[in-house]
Structures are given as structure tokens and as C-alpha cells.
Amino acid sequence: MGLFLAQLLTGLANAGALFMVASGLSLIFGVTRIVNFAHGSFYMLGAYVGYTLMQVLPGMVGFWGAILLAGIIVGLIGVIVEICVLRPVYSAPELFQLVATFGVILVIQDLTLMIWGAEDLLGPRAPGLKGVVRILDEPVPQYDLALIAITPFVAFALWYLISKTRVGILVRAATQDREMVGALGVNQSWLFTGVFFLGCALAGLGGAVQLPKGGADLLMDFNILTSVFVVVVIGGMGSLPGAYLAAVIISVLNVFGVSYMPQSTLVLMFVVMVVVLIFRPFGLFGKEEVAGEHGQVGEPERPIKPAGLRVRMLVLAGLVLLGLIPVLGSNFAEVLATDILIFCLFAASLHFMLGQGGLVSFGHAAFFGGGAYVAALLVTYADTPMELAMVLAPLGAGLAAVVIGWVCLRSTGVYFAMLTLAFAQLLWSLVFQWGDITGGDDGLVNIWPSAWASSNTVFFYLALVICVGGILLLRHAAHSPFGYALRAARDSARQAEAMGIHTKRIQWVAFAFAGAMAGIAGGLFVFSKGSVFPNELEIARSFDALIVVFLGGVKTLSGGWVGGASFEAVKDYLTRFEYWRLALGLLIIGVVILAPEGIVGSLRKLGERIGFLNAAEDKR
Amino acid sequence: MSAVLTVEHLSRAFGAIKAVDDVSFSLEQGELLALIGPNGAGKSTCFNMLMGQLKPTGGLVRLNGEKITGLAPRQIWRKGVGRTFQITATYSSMTVVENVQMSLISHHRRIYSMLPYAHRLYRARALALLDTVGMADQADRHCAVLAYGDLKRLELAVALAHEPKLLLMDEPTAGMAPRERIALMQLTADIVRDQGVSCLFTEHDMDVVFAHAHRIMVLNRGQLIANGTVDEIRNNPQVQEVYLGGGMLFNPADGPAGTPERETGHA
Known part of the structure; x- marks a missing residue:
């Protein structure tokens, strides 16, 4: 009983930082519609900045002051990022901004490395809260209790700000209809900047406040990002109580998972998420996204037509040049070109689903890595020849896409994106933690092509034929009735349904098709590298x-x-x-x-x- | 004549509000039937139930005697019902003719086909349909650049693609210029006459309604208060009350006394 309670308390304490980061992400998304991939980076910055401040500022006041200051500083860094990077691209098509935030991740990673070095930093203990309290004979760190006490205050302050103040009214109004808020004379740019400040400050606060428990390292950004996404989605986008509840659920679950089912800690989180979303497709406290509230952003998409003669000649010339690489280039060029070709097929498969279908998937690696692992497992355990494995890889990936697509397509928009991410992470954690079969972190090795294709040159040509063929097939599919129906479902689901098109089913087929094509790329990848590791499934x-x-x-x-x-x-x-x-x-x-x-x-x-x-x- | 569409006791409540309350009517083959009523009368709710976008809380809809209540829009479409929307819904990333071709492709059940080029399929038929609505000269324009009136005409061509037996048009002339309105309704009337299609439409423009409808039904606060020929509706005191005396104060017991003798006008 005592142990149980202690673990529950640890979980509650962990929920604090998670809640702060998640509510920040949720706020930013609600108002600006930007999925801020860089949110984990601001969390990481909060930890590093807090660490440095704690070295300088003495005593208990210094410690808590450092945490607060870290939040403010990170918020200000967020403001700089918003003004310099995001403002110029608000008018770009929807979700395009997430590319910019991805760039920010990379920049912050290297800047952090430059300033603080590669070593993990051990967080200082909180002055005055270094001891443990015995609760039912189990030791519970005092700092955990402090965190449990503080988090509700942060949550309450945030709730008060959002529900009771004028700023909060503006934020909530902007979440529902930002155009209207602009029309009522509110300066949108500064509202967005303000929200970005608040969101990033919360992330920074989260990073600083967990220092005594977790310290600071360079992997923090991606590590927290998944959990944060999961929390936001389970709780429901834009819901503060939802974020808090979900943060508690996930943190407590993690603590119990570590002690009772250490093999499945990572999987558990995603299973919970999937279950919640099956019953409540918009999270525990979320509301259905109202489609079409933002209007058309950017230029309308043009009608497509098959390439003209001039473009075809250009492509042909390019292909001939590609084909000459083994003759003209080095061995290294061949290997590099093979890598690029495989990646191109992978990207093209996602592009088909995303561009033609409007289905933004954050977890397409599930099918690339999935195909790779299908092939690798077949070779390792069944001595399958390369040719057969390459056929079965897309089949396996496609089958996975059928199942995953069925669940994910119950939601739309950003929930769909998060669900795909969750499934990709689910597969990743399965592969990572099921070491007996998949080799875990060590991967599967010694998966080489058949004798006839074992030279780099032959394999390059094999990859060239398959990848270019696959890309052309995807392109043709876009021009076919299937591609048109998919685009119809994206352009106007209402009209498509009213002309006999089962929009969900056509999207499902497209999802499976794209998954299978990614599986082909995955199969090729294994044999080109001779091995596969879990990072092929990674976020x-x-x-x-x-x-x-x-x-x-x-x-x-x-x-x-x-x-x-x-x-x-x-x-x-x-x-x-x-x-x-x-x-x-x-x-x-x-x-x-x-x-x-x-x-x-x-x-x-x-x-x-x-x-x-x-x-x-x-x-x- | 036989009834193409039969509606029996159709109801829909949103909470305590009865948006459509026990509405029954039928539509004969080749008939152009107008459903009118002030804003908020329940016309669009009624339409959305006929087409399957909205589930009724009570009542039945029959198409040629077959029950279609509860079916999805796409299933009702397959049974030969075409519709146009109050706010146009077209595929803005396609050309005008491709919008019609899409409907034809779906009609011929080839939406899962991956082999042919879609822009080559049924192009001649699509052009003929565009010609019917006077849009043939704009066939290869990008749909996103069309004027609103043209989008409305395009939608009509799309709705006609699968040779529907029944056409449902929700405010077909909303947002159009006066001259365009007359032309579009004339076009619809011609199609109904020439192709034997039955058509139910809602409309706010009384000129359009009285000029073309064979029969008119009036909906007020979810209830059908009148159903008759153009002249009957024109002279119906209740209808005059609803349109001119103000629906809020409507009380049948008071009678129409004192209302001015204006017969038509924009609602």
C-alpha cells in the first residue's frame, strides 16, 4: 500500500512539468494553428537556462527565482523566434509553418550544444527540499511533494488568465475565429506573439522545474515531444483541465509501468491514447474541430495535368544522367544515390497521401520502418530470399496501414496527425522493447541482397528501377480516377459524399496504398544497408x-x-x-x-x- | 402520375426546438415544387434530412415507394437523387469540366480505378452537360476562379450528371444577380419539362418562385402551413400573414384582417 501511494505521488509530481509544457503547446496551437514541433526545444532550453541561473543565484530564493526567470527568458526567446521565423510565413498554406518550427529544433539543438556542451547536466537539488518524507514507511522526496503542490497553482493561474481576464477572452475568441477577432480591431500580430510568449514560457518553466529530478541533456527535446503530443491529444486540444488530467494519467501510468511492466512502458502510453481516441475522437475534453473556419490560405491549388513533352524530355534526360552515375561517378556516389532514391520514394508516398488526400500524417515512418523490419525479420528468421522479402515488405507495411488507417481515419485534422504519430511510436516502442525478436536497440544485422544484386552498381540500378517506377506509379495514380476521387474528398467532402463517393473509404485505401509504397522503400533500404535499427521507425x-x-x-x-x-x-x-x-x-x-x-x-x-x-x- | 418522393410526418428537433415538425407531402413525377418560408422556417433542415446529411428524429422519406430515411447521402445519390447546395460545394483544385467528370466517374463506379487518365474519361458527356447549363465555353477554366453564379450553374451540371429522377436544390439562386436568377430557374424548369425530372427547391426570391413553380409549399416554424398551386398560395391569408404580418406575432385565430394587399415581394 505504501509503495503504491509513493508511486502515485511520484507520478503526480512528474505530471507537473508535463502539464506545463503540454498546456503551452495546446495554447499556441489553439490560437495560431501552428503545430509547434519546437516546443520540446523550448522545454530543453528552460532546463539549460535554469541550470545556469541556479549556479549564479544563491539559496532558496535564488532557486525559485531561477525557475521563474528561466520561464521568462525562454518566453522571450520564443518571441524572437515568432517574430523572425513565423511571422513571415503566417500567410503560407496551413501546416507549412511546422517546417519552420522543425528548422528551429535543429538550430536550438546546435546552439545548446555550443553553449553548454555535450555533457548531461545534473540538476541541483532544491535548497530546503533536499530530504525525503516517510509516508507509510516509503521515502518520498520533499521536492516531489512541492511539485504536487505547485502544479495546481500554475494550472489555476492559467485557468484564471484564460477564463477571467480580458487577455483570456481574446485568446479564447482567437481560438474560435481569429479572423473575426482581427475584424474587431484586435492587433493579431501581437496577440499571436503574446500567446507564443506564454506558451514558450510555460515550456521553459516546465524544463526548469524538473531540473532537480531529471537534469538537462540534449535529447530532452524529442523525448518530451511525444509525451506532450500524447497528453494534448488525450486531454483534447485547447483544454486546460484535459491537459492536466491527461498529464496525470500518463505520468502515473509511466511510474507504474516502470515497476510492474518494464517491457512495455513505452507502449502503454500509446495504447491509452489510442483507446481514448477510439471512444472520444477529439480527446477527453476536446471539441470537434470546425472545418473550414480559416478559409482559404494562400493561392488555390491548380488543376493537375500530365506533364508536357518538354518536361518529360527533361525528366528523361535527368534519368539518363542518373543511370550514368556508376559509369561516371565513384562507388561513394552510387551508394549516396541509392540512399537518395530510396528516400525519394518514401517521401513521394507520403506526398501522395498528404498532397492529394490532404491527410497529414506525422507517423509515416511506421510504414517505411515497418517494411524494413518485415523484410529483416523474414530474412533473419525464415531465410527468405531478397526477392520475396522485397515483395512481402510492402504487403506487411500495407497491411499495417490498413489497420492503422482504420483507427486513425476516425479522427480528422490534427487529431489524425497525432494518432498516426502515436501508432508510429507504438511500433517503434514495440520493436525497441521486444528485444528478443527484433534485437531491440542493436537492430537486425547481416541482411544482404541476393548474390546477383550484391554489388553496389547492380543494387543501384535495382533501386533506380524500383524507386523511379514507384514514383511514376504514384504520379499516375494522382491522375487516375482514384487520385481524382481522393482530391474530391479533400476539396469538398460534402459534395463528394453527395455524389456517391465514400470519402472515408477512399482515404483509407489511399492510406494503405501510401503505406505499401513506403514499405517498398523500406524493403529496399534494409538490403542496401544490410541492417535495420529502431530509429527507422522513429519520430x-x-x-x-x-x-x-x-x-x-x-x-x-x-x-x-x-x-x-x-x-x-x-x-x-x-x-x-x-x-x-x-x-x-x-x-x-x-x-x-x-x-x-x-x-x-x-x-x-x-x-x-x-x-x-x-x-x-x-x-x- | 405517381409520387416520386413521399414524406411522411418528418420531424427533427434540436433540443427543445422543433426545427421541422411533422411535415408530410409528396412530389409527383415531372413536378417543380417550391418550398418557401421565412428565415429559420426549417427549409434547409428539411432538405438535409431528405438527402441524408441529417438524421430525422421522426418520420419517413420514401423514394418511389422505397424507404430512404437513415441512408447516407452517397447511398441516396446512388438511388437517383441529385442535389445542389445552398453554399456551393465544388472541387476547387479541378477544372470546370473535371468537376462534372468526377460525378460521371462515380456514377459509372470507377472511383477506385487506377489505370486510365481521369481527365479523359467521359469528357464528351461532361461537355454536353456543361452545354446544357451554358458553361461549355468555360469547361477548361480553373474552378477556383469562377464567379459565384457560374459555380451555381456548374453545381447544377454536376447534379444532373447521373441522370437523377429527383433533383433537390437548396436555394439554387442565392447569391446570384437578378437576371441570372431568372435564367437559372428557367433552365431548371426546362430541364424538368424536357427530361421528366422531378424537382424540389427552396427559394427566397418570390419572383422566381411564382414564375416557375408548379406547386408551392410554405413552411413556418417547422410546420407546413400551406400547400397548393401558385394562385392558392398567393391568396392564402395565412401565408400573407407569415410573410407580411411578421412570423413572430403569427396567430391563426386573429385572421389576416388589416394586412396590406401586396401579393409578391422579396422575403
């Missing part, structure tokens, strides 16, 4: 694909693979330098600001201006 892998699709241009047909090729090539070049994340992050932010229509969209505009492409402007 970072999903984000890579997502970023690439947005960078390439969502509202174009070739955005996926063009973005993929550019990103991989640049990344390969930059990773030779020490602070490559900083450079890559700045580059991403630059592209986002300069080319809000993505690379292909901007190139198309340029091509039209110089007369290479026929302008799509209305000739009437």
Missing part, C-alpha cells in the same frame, strides 16, 4: 519525410521526390561539418521564408515567368 524519420514534402511543395505533383532529393543531398553534404544541424536548420527556415510554395512551386513560377512552362493563368 525523427517521420518528420524528415514530412519536412521534405512541405519543402518540395505540397500543392505540386513532384514536391515529394524533389524535396527528398534536395534535402538528402544537402544533408549529406552538411553532415560533414560539426554544427551541421545549425546550418541545416537555418537553411530550412530560409527556404520556408523565401519560397513559401516549396521548391517545386517556386520553380514552376520561375519557369512560367521565363516562358519555359505555359502559364496556368486564366486566359479569359
